[in-house]
Amino acid sequence: MKFEGNHILSVSQFDRESISRILEISTLMAPYAMRKKRCHVLDGAILSNLFFEPSTRTRVSFGTAFNLLGGFVRETVGQENSSLSKGESLFDTARVISGYSDVIAMRHPTMHSVADFAKGSSVPVINGGDGANEHPTQALLDLFTIQSEMARYDMGLDGLNIVLMGDLKHGRTVHSLSKLISLYNNIKVTMIAPTALQMPDSVVSTLTDAGHEVVITDKIEGNLACDVIYQTRIQQERFASKDEADLYRGHFSLNRKIYQQYCHEHTVIMHPLPRDSRAEANELDIDLNDLDNLAIFRQAQNGVLVRMALFALSLGVESRLSHYEKPV
Ligand code: CP
Numbered sequence: 001m002k003f004e005g006n007h008i009l010s011v012s013q014f015d016r017e018s019i020s021r022i023l024e025i026s027t028l029m030a031p032y033a034m035r036k037k038r039c040h041v042l043d044g045a046i047l048s049n050l051f052f053e054p055s056t057r058t059r060v061s062f063g064t065a066f067n068l069l070g071g072f073v074r075e076t077v078g079q080e081n082s083s084l085s086k087g088e089s090l091f092d093t094a095r096v097i098s099g100y101s102d103v104i105a106m107r108h109p110t111m112h113s114v115a116d117f118a119k120g121s122s123v124p125v126i127n128g129g130d131g132a133n134e135h136p137t138q139a140l141l142d143l144f145t146i147q148s149e150m151a152r153y154d155m156g157l158d159g160l161n162i163v164l165m166g167d168l169k170h171g172r173t174v175h176s177l178s179k180l181i182s183l184y185n186n187i188k189v190t191m192i193a194p195t196a197l198q199m200p201d202s203v204v205s206t207l208t209d210a211g212h213e214v215v216i217t218d219k220i221e222g223n224l225a226c227d228v229i230y231q232t233r234i235q236q237e238r239f240a241s242k243d244e245a246d247l248y249r250g251h252f253s254l255n256r257k258i259y260q261q262y263c264h265e266h267t268v269i270m271h272p273l274p275r276d277s278r279a280e281a282n283e284l285d286i287d288l289n290d291l292d293n294l295a296i297f298r299q300a301q302n303g304v305l306v307r308m309a310l311f312a313l314s315l316g317v318e319s320r321l322s323h324y325e326k327p328v
Pocket residue numbers: 054055056057058059129138272273274
């Protein structure tokens with residue numbers, strides 16, 4: 001895949017070779033992200049960071065990643081603070097903002113809206129989450145995290161036994177991650193969710209059509225002996241009402257006792273965050289916080305590396321990183 005000048009809208013764009021390239025460049029970003037080296041390869045470039053739906057990690061890590069490469073960040077947060085609220089179209093917004101920017105990152109609550117926006121943009125657009133559809137940069141940082149966590153146990157991305165758990169219907173991160181891992185070999189995916197919140201058939205088919213084993217269940221017991229558990233939040237914002245979301249909260253809470261009872265010693269726990277820590281949800285109990293295999297904060301940190309790599313690749317500067325280093 002050619003990265004330079006192209007949008008990043010869906011994980012379906014990637015093959016194994018392009019993913020390897022992204023993960024390789026992400027690894028090269030570590031010294032800059034850890035402030036051991038400084039790099040100004042994007043000196044003077046401008047990112048427009050448009051977040052029309054709430055975000056903490058994705059928005060701030062996009063901005064941090066761009067700053068760490070030497071660029072400037074301009075932000076719009078919330079539809080109510082943009083002229084979308086006055087009836088302006090996504091196309092017109094894109095035509096205007098792309099005239100001010102070298103690259104645009106965008107999150108929007110409507111499925112496929114980022115792709116619609118990209119049609120009006122003259123610069124690369126990166127999807128930071130479009131409704132319940134996809135979250136491609138999250139899936140890439142998840143894959144980077146799985147690769148680095150599994151390396152501690154001499155395992156790679158092939159042959160993985162992974163559990164996806166929670167709100168699999170609305171969770172865009174598990175949709176994107178399922179599509180990405182379908183590219184690897186001999187994967188087993190166990191999908192644990194209430195029947196009404198199970199994974200869309202189209203995503204399940206991506207895995208089964210590629211020859212992988214998929215188990216669909218609403219039971220935790222006997223299904224957590226795996227390499228990676230990827231827990232998710234009940235996505236209340238995608239339900240008709242809070243009352244409807246409440247019906248499903250707390251069904252698949254994971255805590256230290258359940259981990260010790262059902263998981264392998266090496267089972268790594270991931271979650272895209274935010275985790276809902278309220279007592280009625282408590283999807284990842286704080287008693288897991290000192291578990292070495294709880295990877296959630298390393299996972300969030302990896303978002304900076306992967307987003308730095310995506311900016312460098314989209315803007316075609318990845319081979320020039322070391323030439324633009326400056327003393328710390
Ligand atoms: N993982 C994730 O998308 O987090 P935010 O909603 O905080 O960006």
